[in-house]
Amino acid sequence: MTTQTYWLLKSEPETFSLNDLKKSSTTAWDGVRNYTARNNLNSMKKGDLAFFYHSGKEPSIVGIVKVIKESYPDKTDSTNKFVCVDVQFVEELKKPILLALLKTKKELADFILFKQGRLSVVPVTKQQWNFILKL
């Protein structure tokens, strides 16, 4: 595999937080009911890394997870149209990176997270990934 890609997965911490994932180590990332997000899930490859993002009262990137199983039918979807992937806890950031901070960075001007606020599975470029890691 030559092209490692990166992602950002959104979750409401009240529903499923990074801490929940930390406890269980792995989880099925199911419940996605949006076609754009589904397409992104389908593009994920085993071994891809993703930021774990908390939406809600303190929107921020809080950790990193890894894709351990590529897309397969989402059992929680009775229409059988949507898919999920399995992800594994990798690490928790020492300090969350707030959305407010990300927005101030000119290097991230093209971040799809800003442009499509409602998208829950967002692709991240290598450049963006590396830049954010340094913050």
Place this chain on the structure above:
DNA sequence: GCCAACGTTGGC
């Protein structure tokens, strides 16, 4: 709690 953005649904 409000509102903007955007995705989805359904009527035609």
Place this chain on the structure above:
DNA sequence: GCCAACGTTGGC
């Protein structure tokens, strides 16, 4: 196949 109406998400 288009478009208006509606619902949901998520930042502030």
